[in-house]
Structure formats: structure tokens, C-alpha cells
């Protein structure tokens with residue numbers, strides 16, 4: 185009996201001791217401890233093998249944690265317009281889950297066209313909530329590569345040609361996403377400004393263009409947005425791949441900008457262990473794949489930052505300094521995402537998400553032209569509407585490359601128009617042409633069958649006959665997400681609309697004078713028919729709510745307030761990269777067959793330097809088809825005379841410009857007041873004007889508001905490559921206020937001492 189009591193007593197003692205032991209939480213798991221201490225503690229417990237395992241993928245979209253220590257895996261996902269459907273562990277094919285459909289949000293070009301920071305925050309918060317619900321830790325986006333040529337197949341995923349607009353618009357998106365404990369991965373850093381030769385080119389440009397045009401959005405994303413990760417690009421800069429690039433990653437990002445986050449490679453962008461170790465890359469994804477379709481089974485142990493790295497460490501050829509730095513950064517990311525106990529749970533397809541998608545669509549649509557006030561269409565007056573064009577019935581959320589989505593639903597333009605106008609007005613449809621009947625991307629099927637066996641002529645004639653019989657014609661065309669259109673991996677082959685749409689539009693204009701052309705695209709296109717078409721609407725790719733957003737603008741339920749985030753040149757040669765340029769690369773090298781593989785890269789020199797987009801058109805006086813910042817409204821706004829709070833400022837001063845904007849029309853609307861700065865006289869070439877501030881103002885009919893925009897030296901400076909510093913030269917400047925880069929309403933001079 186005594187023995188038994190002693191035994192039980194002993195058991196009890198061991199049990200209590202065990203509990204006491206487990207109660208002492210190790211520092212790395214102790215939330216009361218500072219994060220940097222927790223990181224040090226975690227590092228001290230990890231083996232070299234465990235550390236190396238954290239640096240590279242373990243599947244197409246995930247990387248390992250430290251199972252022994254309970255440090256979770258990371259799950260990444262594309263990005264940037266919605267959360268991508270699940271793919272198989274080691275294949276790009278669909279995993280076939282039935283719980284992975286989501287809301288598709290408008291493309292980033294549309295978001296940028298809202299010129300509304302609040303929309304960007306709403307977008308980020310909503311997509312972040314969906315990512316969180318889908319248990320993702322890193323959203324691969326947003327994209328901020330500058331629009332250099334209208335042929336770039338991926339422009340639709342970016343935010344346009346202006347570094348200032350892009351920098352302002354990207355920050356709230358990042359903050360919105362990350363408020364969910366989900367990291368963004370701003371991409372593609374840097375100089376991936378075309379798809380052609382993206383894996384096989386070396387970009388050359390001067391430092392001034394690099395710092396003034398191409399880097400600012402990335403800088404804003406990491407210094408102001410605090411994006412917890414950033415994705416390196418595929419191309420080379422200074423003959424080194426961007427994802428393992430000493431200049432871009434170590435010198436600029438981690439050096440000059442003091443970045444403490446994680447650099448992830450683009451998928452398959454790494455190809456040298458030593459450079460990957462030393463030049464600032466932290467995590468490697470997608471190696472031995474072309475990033476999209478080809479793969480080798482379970483190549484993960486052979487990644488450049490896997491066994492080859494471990495072997496170098498074990499043989500003593502490289503130390504562990506870089507390894508610890510990389511793991512430190514990854515653990516920092518873990519504490520904000522996977523190990524963050526305070527993050528929300530997220531949600532998918534909530535009413536708020538749907539409303540966000542619809543509103544961004546409405547605010548992003550740009551009314552390019554509206555002669556005779558053809559728009560808005562009054563459903564009570566118009567008896568019949570002819571809708572014509574393939575894009576009225578084609579799903580656009582599937583396709584385009586890695587941003588392709590499995591949307592819960594997508595309201596097509598024709599459906600949106602029918603549901604808005606159909607009760608009062610007869611809505612009839614004719615396709616007019618067959619473009620791309622396909623509807624599948626990497627196994628996500630749109631479910632649409634758009635095959636049409638009728639001849640080109642039959643389709644054409646049917647459309648013209650219908651146009652003749654209707655009161656109003658709405659042509660919904662443009663580009664699509666098929667290869668060589670708005671799609672990853674290739675550039676467009678021509679600046680003109682594909683599938684003979686130009687001819688159709690021209691004939692529609694003859695058939696009916698009330699023609700509205702609605703262009704679904706993420707790029708500028710040629711408009712040889714412009715003089716004959718009274719109304720043109722730039723509609724972008726608007727995601728799940730596409731048809732509803734469009735119908736709402738056509739009907740005037742939403743008054744258009746979008747402004748172009750890039751210039752539409754009349755013809756391709758008017759664009760600076762094409763006129764001076766090297767596009768798609770150096771001509772002689774192109775002729776010699778360079779760029780075909782990574783052993784023979786092609787050089788692309790950005791001869792146009794800082795003169796990108798409107799900076800080029802303004803400075804060289806080349807009239808565009810539509811200017812940067814252009815966009816009409818159903819109402820009219822008047823700008824009051826601008827005043828400044830000083831006439832002279834010193835280098836450390838700020839200056840505030842004040843002016844009024846008044847809605848003098850009959851309906852409520854919003855105007856984007858844009859502030860451009862001109863350096864009147866300069867010792868170096870300066871663009872005629874540069875955007876340095878803007879404010880979107882909502883006004884009821886008759887209402888007037890005062891707008892104040894403050895700038896400092898940064899708005900007056902250029903990047904002096906010799907000094908490697910921003911310089912504001914003393915002298916006269918002008919502040920120009922307008923509602924488009926080619927429509928300045930009021931201006932004022934001031935002097936910098």
C-alpha cells in the first residue's frame with residue numbers, strides 16, 4: 185500500500201514538473217518578447233539544414249517552415265486581381281478544389297485610373313481578406329512596372345506610365361492587404377517593361393531614368409507601404425538577373441532604402457547559386473520551370489538555394505552570414521503573417537467585396553470622348569439598343585497568365601446592359617466577328633463555348649443590319665487575355681485592334697450615328713476611326729462586376745470620373761520607346777538572332793531616358809490621341825484661379841497651392857484636379873511638366889470646394905547621376921493645375937532660392 189502511494193506520489197511529481205517545463209515558453213514563441221529577440225532565439229535553435237530549407241520552395245506556391253519548432257510553412261498565391269485557384273503540389277494543373285473560387289477585382293490599370301487612394305485601400309483590404317480566408321500568407325502583387333510601350337502584354341497588371349501616380353496608388357493597396365496579416369509581394373523589381381525577351385534580355389538605361397522613372401513606385405512600396413516582401417524580375421540589369429542582382433537588391437533596395445523585408449525571386453528567375461547567396465535574394469521559387477508551364481518533378485532539393493548552397497556551407501567555401509540574414513528576414517515575415525496570432529480570419533465574396541469591385545470598376549472607367557452627349561443613355565427615351573462585339577459576351581477573368589482567376593461569377597457586358605436597360609428598352613446582340621473563342625488557362629475553364637461557324641461576312645453583315653435598326657449602338661470590343669494580346673509571356677504584335685475590328689467600327693459608324701465604342705483592354709490601341717465615332721469609353725478588365733460597372737456608367741447611374749494612367753499615342757512610332765527606342769531590343773542583335781535563349785541575351789537600351797509617356801509627348805510636342813490624365817464627365821467643372829502661400833521658397837520649405845473646383849453642370853460627379861510642375865529654366869533636360877500632386881473632388885451640382893495641394897523640394901528635383909543625389913536647382917518654377925495633362929486650367933509661378 186505504502187509502495188503504491190509513493191509510486192503515485194512520484195507520478196504526480198513528474199507530471200507537475202513536466203507541466204512546469206512546458207509552461208516556460210521559449211522566447212521565439214513568446215509574444216511578450218520583442219520580435220528581433222524572438223528571431224535570434226529561433227535562429228539559435230535551428231540547424232543549418234533547417235535554415236536552408238526555409239530559403240526555397242517546397243511546392244509550386246509554398247515553402248517549408250521548421251516543423252520541429254512549430255514554425256509554419258508559407259503559402260503564396262497570385263495576385264494581383266484576385267486570389268488564384270489552387271494548383272497541384274508540383275504541377276501547374278488545377279488541384280480541382282471546389283472551395284477556391286473568389287471575387288475577381290478590376291485590373292490594376294483600372295484601379296490606377298480611379299486616381300482615388302481610398303479605392304486602392306478598399307481593393308487591398310478586400311483582396312487581402314480573400315487571401316486570408318484562403319489561408320494564404322503572401323499575395324504575389326501588386327505590379328508597378330512602368331508603362332513604356334503599348335505592346336507590353338502585361339501592362340494591364342500595372343498602374344500606368346507615371347512614377348508619381350503609381351507610387352501614390354500602390355501604397356494603400358499594400359496597407360490594405362497587410363492589415364489582414366497577409367504580405368504583399370510588389371513586383372517585378374525591376375525593369376521588366378515588356379514580355380518579349382523577359383527571360384533573355386539585358387536592360388540598359390541611365391541612372392537618371394532608373395531613379396526618376398522606374399524605381400519610385402518600388403521605393404514607395406517598401407519605404408511608405410512597407411511591403412513585407414518584394415519580387416525580383418526575370419530580366420537582366422547590368423548583365424545580372426534582377427532576382428540575384430547586386431545593384432538592384434543589395435545596393436539600392438537593402439542599402440539605399442534600408443529594406444528589412446524578404447526578396448522573393450520571380451518563378452524560375454534564379455540561375456546561379458553564388459549570386460543568389462550574395463546578391464540579396466532571400467527566397468527562391470519556381471526554379472527549373474519557365475514560370476508557367478514546364479516543370480521537373482520535385483526539383484526543390486536541387487534549387488540554387490537548396491542543396492548546392494548547403495554543400496558550399498558544409499565544404500567551408502561560404503560562411504553563414506548571408507544565410508542568417510536571409511532567415512532573419514523570413515522569420516520577420518513569419519511573425520507578421522503565419523505566426524501572427526492577431527490576424528483576422530478573412531472572408532470571400534462578401535457584399536462589401538462585391539461592392540468594392542463594382543465601385544472601382546465604375547470609378548476606373550474613362551470616358552474618352554462624348555460628342556453630342558450620346559452618353560449617358562436614357563432608358564426611358566431610347567427604344568432599342570444594339571450591342572455588338574465579342575467582348576460583350578467573353579469572360580475576361582480567365583487567361584492572361586498568372587493573374588488568371590477562377591471567379592465565383594463574372595457579369596458580362598451584355599448581361600449588365602440587359603439587366604440595366606432591358607426592362608424599358610429592347611436590347612439585341614450581334615457578335616460582328618470571331619476573335620478568340622478559347623476560354624481556358626492552365627486548366628481553369630471559363631465554361632463558355634464561343635465557337636461560331638458562320639463566315640466573317642455573315643457575322644459582319646448581321647452586325648451592320650442590327651446597327652441600322654437600333655436607336656443606339658454599343659460596340660464592346662478591344663483586346664482580350666489570349667496570347668499576344670493582354671497576356672503574360674508575350675507582347676502584342678500590333679498597335680491596332682485585332683480581328684478586323686477597325687473595319688467593323690468604321691462601318692458601324694456609317695450605319696448609325698449614335699455609336700458608343702467601349703474598349704476592353706489594358707493597353708492603348710490605335711483608333712483610325714476616331715473622327716467618325718462620337719463616343720468612346722475605356723473600360724479595362726473589370727472582373728466579377730464588369731458588366732454591372734459598365735452598364736452603370738452607360739446609364740449615368742455612375743458619372744464617369746476615371747482618368748487615363750497612360751498616354752494613347754496616335755500611332756506606335758509616336759511612343760518614345762518605339763521612336764528612339766530599342767523595342768523589342770537592339771536591332772543588330774535582333775537580326776543576329778540574339779534573345780532566343782539565356783546564353784545569348786539581347787540588349788534593350790532605353791534611349792528615351794526619362795522621356796516616357798506624356799513626358800515625351802509634351803516635351804517633343806507630339807500630339808497624342810488621348811493624353812495622360814484625360815477623362816470626361818457627364819457634368820462640367822470649373823477651376824478657380826490658383827494661389828500660392830508663398831512666392832519664394834527655400835530648399836527646406838513647403839509650398840501650398842489653393843484653388844477651387846466647382847460643379848457647374850446638372851449632375852453630381854467627381855473631378856481629378858492634377859498638379860504638374862514645370863522647371864522654367866534648367867541646366868539639364870527636364871520634361872515640360874511632371875505630375876506632383878492630385879486630388880479627387882466629389883461635387884454635387886452647383887457645389888464648390890477648395891482644394892489644397894502642398895509640395896516640397898522633392899517635387900522640384902531631378903536625379904543628378906554624377907552626384908548620385910536629388911537636386912532642385914534654384915530658379916523659377918510653375919505650378920500647373922488642370923484636369924488632364926493637356927488641359928491646364930490655371931497656373932502660378934514661384935521661385936526656389
Ligand code: BGC
Pocket residue numbers: 262263324371450451474475476586
Ligand atoms: C510571373 C509572376 C507570378 C509567378 C507565379 C511568374 O511567371 O511573372 O508575376 O507571380 O509567375 O505564378
